[in-house]
Amino acid sequence: KSEATIIGFNDKWIMLLGIPLLGSIMPFIFFSACRNAPISESYISITTSIINTFIFWQIDKKIIIYFRKKFPEHKDYIKRLTYQLVVLAITTYLLLIIIIWALGYLPHEPHVASPTHTEAIAGTYTITALVLAIYEAMYFFDLWKIEILENEKLKTENTKAQLEVLKNQVNPHFLFNSFNTLVAIIPDSPEIAVKFTTELSNFYRYILAFKDKELIPVQQELNSIDSYIYLLKIRFQDNLVIEKGEDFPSEMYMPPLSLQILVENAVKHNIVSKSKPLTISITYENNQICVANNYQPKQEAPSTQTGLKNIAKRYELITHESISITNTRHLFKVCLPLIHVKSL
Structure with missing residues (x-):
C-alpha cells in the first residue's frame, strides 16, 4: 500500500505548510532567547528550527506508518497508540540529544539566540505531539467517511432487498x-x-x-x-x-x-x-x-x-x-x- 493509503490522506500540502510554519513560530513560543532577541539575531535559530521540524516530522511519520501497518485493525487502536506514544517519546528524546550534540561541534557565535536544553525538549515534544494529533485526527476522519459510505451502501442494498420482496x-x-x-x-x-x-x-x-x-x-x-x-x-x-x-x-x-x-x-x-x-x-x-x-x-x-x-x-x-x-x-x-x- 502507498503511504497515502495507509495514513488515509495525501499529506503533501500539510507538510509544505506545516513544517515552515511550526519551525518559524516554535522558537518564539519556547525559546526565551529568541523572544528577547532582535529578529536579525534569531534567523539562525528559526532556520535550525525549520530543519529540525522537517527531520522530526519525517521520523514521526515513519513511526506512525509502521504501527499503522503492524496494527491495521480498528480494534487494536489503543494498543497501536500506546506503542506509538512510547516509541515516539523515546525516539524524539534520543534524536534531540544527537542533534544537540552535533550542533555543539558547529561554529557558534555568542550573539545568536539559542534555546536551553529544557526549551529544546519542550519545543520538540510539542512538534511530535502536533504531528501525531494531525495524523490521528485525519485517521479518524477517514474512518468516519468510510463508515458513512458503508452505511449508505447498506441502506441502498437493504432498500433493493425490500423492493425485491415487494415486487415478488x-x-x-x-x-x-x-x-x-x-x-x-x-x-x-x-x-x-x-x-x-x-x-x-x-x-x-x-x-x-x-x-x-x-x-x-x-x-x-x-x-x-x-x-x-x-x-x-x-x-x-x-x-x-x-x-x-x-x-x-x-x-x-x-x-x-x-x-x-x-x-x-x-x-x-x-x-x-x-x-x-x-x-x-x-x-x-x-x-x-x-x-x-x-x-x-x-x-x-x-x-x-x-x-x-x-x-x-x-x-x-x-x-x-x-x-x-x-x-x-x-x-x-x-x-x-x-x-x-x-x-x-
Whole structure:
C-alpha cells in the first residue's frame, strides 16, 4: 500500500505548510532567547528550527506508518497508540540529544539566540505531539467517511432487498386468478382462450421486462394495464366497467405494476356482479394517476391491505413520497404521485 493509503490522506500540502510554519513560530513560543532577541539575531535559530521540524516530522511519520501497518485493525487502536506514544517519546528524546550534540561541534557565535536544553525538549515534544494529533485526527476522519459510505451502501442494498420482496408479492395473485379464468373458458370458448393466453403472455412479458426496474415511464405502465384490463373483462364480462382517461403525461415515471395492483385490489375487495357492477376509473389529476371505484365491499374478513401497503412502501423507499387514499361510503380512490426522474 502507498503511504497515502495507509495514513488515509495525501499529506503533501500539510507538510509544505506545516513544517515552515511550526519551525518559524516554535522558537518564539519556547525559546526565551529568541523572544528577547532582535529578529536579525534569531534567523539562525528559526532556520535550525525549520530543519529540525522537517527531520522530526519525517521520523514521526515513519513511526506512525509502521504501527499503522503492524496494527491495521480498528480494534487494536489503543494498543497501536500506546506503542506509538512510547516509541515516539523515546525516539524524539534520543534524536534531540544527537542533534544537540552535533550542533555543539558547529561554529557558534555568542550573539545568536539559542534555546536551553529544557526549551529544546519542550519545543520538540510539542512538534511530535502536533504531528501525531494531525495524523490521528485525519485517521479518524477517514474512518468516519468510510463508515458513512458503508452505511449508505447498506441502506441502498437493504432498500433493493425490500423492493425485491415487494415486487415478488405481485406475481402469485395475478397468475393464480388468470389461470383460474383460463381453465374456465377453454371448454366453451377456445378462440377467446387463445386471445386470453396471448394477452396473458403480453402482460407477463411486461412483468419480466420491468421486474428489475424501480421506475418506468407512465406510458409503458398504461400500455401494460390494457392487457390486464382485457384479462379482467373476460373474467367478469359486463359486471366490470373500466374507464381509462386520456392525456397522461409521457415524461413522468412511476413504479411498475402499480396500476395493476390497484385495479386488482378493487376487484378483490368489492362485489362484482350483474346487480352490482363495479366501475373502475383511471385518470390523471394534478401530477397524479388516480384509480377510483364505487365502494361496495364484500362481506368478508377485514382486508390486510397488502396491495396498498406494497405500493405505499415502494413509494416510500424509492421517492420518499406518500400515496393518497380516499375512502367514503360510496367511493374508494387511490392517487399515486408521478415522478420526474431528475427530481430524485
